[in-house]
Each structure stands twice: as structure tokens, then as C-alpha cells.
Amino acid sequence: MEAITGKNEMIRQLREKILSMEGFNVGDDSRRLDFGLGAMNAAFPGGIFPVGAIHEFSSPDETCAAAANGFLSVLLGTLMKKGGICLWVSFNRKLFPPALKFLGIEPHRVIFIDVRRPKEVLWVMEQALKNKALSAVVAELRDVNFAESRRLQLAVEDSKVTGFLHRRQPRMENALACVARWKITPLPSSANDGLPGVGFPRWQVELVKIRNGRPGIWQFEWKNEKLYSVQQSTALSAKSVKKQRKYA
């Protein structure tokens, strides 16, 4: 019995060693952060949400972009819980700062950088990612190529700052050197105890790609400053297909 536990422990240690060699942060710091993702944690390498890495979000239209920014802000809220400042770099920003409060972020702890040329987003993000004093860096832009994303990843590996790269309406979905690729789509909210009106926001969170993890699809509801896992039938896809046919 003791031999088995010893072997398990050894395997666990080896696995952590490999992960840390690959650039994942497996230190105590990341263990303590609970992103409230529940069952989804199993999909991540080592069962921990990878901080100190670049996460890519990609949204094809305006409504998905709002949903992705919403989900991203929830993750950001957890990263900033200990206090700290986050940098939000964007070209053509639409974010309304007071709304961040609904997602668990103090809006005055976010510094917005609004650049005039799209290329500058990457420069600012790289500079920011090298700065260990920041909690996280978010960048919103349209297109980024593989080489540029690799520079960001290298910056992150040194400073252990978490970066979010949000691609809005990208021209093509090329591969990037990011640890994870997410796709967030809004889901119809369910009526609140049969009351009329709009319910709590719901998202379909699709982990399209995760290095050393298992991709999958999850559904979450943001309620009372917490993420709740919800089950919704696949009626969504049927509906969207119908819609496309109708107005194509």
C-alpha cells in the first residue's frame, strides 16, 4: 500500500516538474486562486487554471465579444482579488468601466490604454507583460500572427503575469502560441422563478484548445458574484441554424 502511494506521489511530482518545464505555473500561488470554474478545472493541466500564461479569446461578432469580455472579466476579478492593477489595452475600445463592478472588479483598478494604431496594442501588451507589478493584462485587437504571439508568451514566462488576448472579429483563425483558446457565446437566460424579464447572464464556454489539457464545452451562469454551472439542452445550435437560414 505504502509503495503505491509512494509511486503516486512520485508520478505527481514528475508531472509537476514536466509542467513547470513547459512553462506552466504550478507553484502554490496558483493553487490558492479559485476561479470558481468547478467541474471545468479537470480540463486544465494539473487541474489548475493556468495563470502566468497567455489565454486567447476569439469572438466572431459584437454580442460574442461582449460575452467574452464578460467571462474574461470574471477570471480577471479572481486574479485581482488580492489587490493589484490590471492593464486593459485596446484599439477601438467599447468597454464601459462602471459595468466591471457587476463582474467583481473595481473599475478604478483598471488602467485603460487606448491606442490609435492596431499594431501598438501588441507593443504595449508586451511591455506590460514584462512588468511583474501588474496582476493581469488584457489586450483587445483584431489580428495577431504566430510570431507576435510567441513574443508575448516569452514575456509571460519570465514575469508570470497572466495575459488575455481577445481577438475581435479576426479575419482568420490562425494558430497562436497561447496556452488556451476560448470561445464564449451568450446563452438565453432562464426566467428567474417564472418571473418575466431578463435573467442572469449565461455563457457557453468552449475551451477549443488547451495545452496538456482536455478541451470541452461548459455552460455557466453568473449569479450573485459567482459562476454556477448550468445544463442547457443543445436547442441553442438548432435555433441559431434556424436564424441563419431565415435571414441569410
Added chain:
Amino acid sequence: MPKRYLYIWFGYLAPDRLVKINPELRNGPFLLYAAEHGRMVARAVSPALEEEGITRGMVVADVRAIFPDVKVFAAEPAAEEKLLKDLAEWCFRFTPTVAVDPTDGLILDISGCAHLWGGELPYVRTIISRLRKGGYSVRAAIADTIGAARAVARYGNELIVEAQKQSDALALLPPVALRLDDVTLQRLNKLGFRQIGQLLSIPRANLRRRLGEMLLYRLGQALGTERELLKPVQPTPVYLERLPCLEPIRTAKGIEIALERLLEMLCARFFREGKGMRTGVFKGYRLDGETVQISIGTNRASRNAAHLFRLFELKIVELEPALGIELFTLEATLVEDVSEAQEALWSMPGSNQTAIAELLDNIAGKVGAQAVHRYLPQEHYWPERSVKEVSTLGEQPETEWRTDKPRPLHILSRPEPVEVMVALPDYPPKHFRYKGEIINIVCADGPERIEQEWWLQSGPPRDYYQVEDENGARYWLFRLGLYGDRKPEWFLHGFFV
């Protein structure tokens, strides 16, 4: 030691300043005006125009009627004030205590200074001739008291009033020389007092009863029985370092080394004095007589040589060395105090404020300072006004961020008009058309009526609806105006998460 004061009166400060800028105006008729009660009134008149009988206080239109070719310029009181302060700083070569007498005089405390110039007469003559050479028409006088020196400089024609002789010097001057208010002056005029000497022979009690305490006070100041304090001008310290080169520098590496050395010298001084740089200019004087320069700004005062070097480094390529640069200077044009212990603005484990401020400086240097934004809540319901921008890292919100009413995560900077189908007035729309696509609304919340803040702006109110379509996308729509008076318009203003 008995006090001695020198008063310098710049009779035509504003016109002289203008002539120095536009030399072709010299000896020409021109005036400077300021708006007053909806009229343009002459504030200062050139000597040539004054000879023609035009005085300050006349309406510009009247002057134009008399002299159609008169040139008029807007008065710049701030620039004149600055000029006077600069002149005061120039006077530090004659005495350490210089005060400004607004709006056109300087008071110098010359006690114990004049003998260095070989007596009071050479002293005052040196000052007057140097100022006149500089293009200013000045008159000056030395006396035991500020009041007497001022009165003699402006209304008398002596250069020096002997010690304890101020009552003799004042006797023949008009009462206006005493810095009195208009009401007292008018009363004195009515009573027939044309000279200060007439006042001196009247018992003080009578003067006080008839003309008030102020007259006695001013008289006392001029005669030396009342004390008068000076508010000396504080010299602004110059943070400037120079680095001459043995050989002209032509390479970028050489410029970098020069910059590093200058920063080292300047930062050492900053550390001694507890200061930091907010803006700085790095200049190179080229062999061909041209100067080239780059400047930087920081978000908070910094005396970190490495950080400042990084800010300059981004711009070194802009320096054109041409034949070579033979002298480098580095000047901190705006200097602020640096608090020794950086106060904790946000409790941040393992991170510091300075690192972030330096990062922001870097970013501002590359993409422009207007790119950096930080927001605080503002107590307004109108969504566009609910946040205010702040430029510092330290400022904290005075009010809470509100979460009682829904606000969208994405907002359109300009609400976009949409076509809607509404079943009943005051109901949310059934569907709306946005970018050529019809969006069916499944459920909705609202309306939340937001009225215009009448003290800022008038117009129809907005009725906001939070609506959700069949895919779960949530929108923020509003109707501008009420039903009834005219057809209300609908707009899309944002996207919820």
C-alpha cells in the same frame, strides 16, 4: 542698520514688452486693450500715442475714431506678470531681496548693497541704464521707506532721497502718490489738498475723523512711522546640467553616454533635494550652430536615472548630430517633490506603484499620453457622464460604483439609431433591425427612465430597455423622447455580457 529701498517703476511695461516682440512697433501709435463691461478699453498706451493725448481707460472705438491707423492688441496680464517676475529675478544681481509691486513696479531692499557699486548714485544709475538698454523705460528712486521711494519714483524727479528727508521730498507731491483708494482721493481733491505737504500740517485726529484710518496708515508708511513688510520673490531653482565634449559627438552610442552622465549628475542632485523630474529637455548644441533637442514627460516625479534614460532612449534617434554635437545640456523643466516613502495606494503584495508608473511613462512616451485612461465614478445618472477621467494613479473614488441599475459591459460611443417594431407605447420592442439584420426580442426589462440633467443640458429623456434575443445576446436599447409630441426615435446603446 537703517533701511534703504529702491523703487523701479516701469512706466510702459506692456508696450515695451510688445515692442521687444515686434520691433517695427517702436515709436508707433498702438495700444493694448481688455474687455470691460462689454467694451474694449485701453489698458496700456504706447508713448507715441500718449503724446497725442490718448490715455489709458479710453474706449478703443473712440481712439480709432481719432486715429484710424492706430494698432490695437489684446492685453496679456499673465504674460506681463511673468515678465515682471523675470525682471525681479534679474535684479537679484543687485540685491538679494526683491519684491514685485503689481502691476508695474519692483521694490528692492538695498540696505547695505549700494556701497559695492561705489555709492547710491552709481548704483541706481547702473540699474537704470542697464534696464533702458534692455528696452524698458524706467524711473527709479531711493528712499528710507517703500512708500516714499514709490511716490518719488512715480511722481517726483529726484533719484535719491537723503536719509530722514522723506517728508521734504513728499511735501510737493500730489496725494495720489500715497497709494490711496479713489474715494479718498476724490474727497481730498474736493477739499483742495493738492500736495502731501498740506496734509502733514493738519492734526492727525482731524485727518482720521474726516478721511479715515487708511490715509494715516499710508502717510505713516511713506514717512517711516508705520512698518511695511516686503514679500520677496523666491528665485526658481534651475535644474540644468551641462556636459561639454572634447571632440564633437556624432554617434548614437556617444549621445547615450552623454545622456547617462547628465542624468547621473541631475539625479544625484534630485536625491539631495528630495525632488523628481516631471518633464525634461535634453539638448545638443551642434558644431554648425544649430541646436537639437528631445523632451520627455513622466506620470509622477521620478529620479530614477535608469528609468529616465529609457524614456529618452526611445527618442534618441530623433537627434540629428550632423557634423557633431559639442555641448549637451539636460534641464528638468518641471520638478516636483518626491515623497521619500511611496505611500501605499493599493495594497499590493509583491508589487510596487513605481514600477507601474514607470511602465505607464514608457507607454505614454511611445503611444502618447492621451492613450492612458483611468476612470472614477461620478454622481450622474446620464450614462455618458457617469464616469470621469483622472490622470493620476493615486486618486481614489469619492463615491461607490453603483450596481443598482443594469449597465452594459460594451457601450457604443455614439448610440446607433435602430428601426423597431413596438406593440404598444411604453412597451419594449418586439424586434429591431440592426446592421441589416432583424433581431427578435424574447424577453425584456425596463423601462429605466433617465432624464436630462437640466442644469447641464436640456432635451428629451431616455427610456432604457434591457432586451434579450433568442440566442441569448443582450442589448441596451433606448427610446429618446416621449410618445405624443412627436415620433420617438430608438437607439442601440450597448451590449450586455
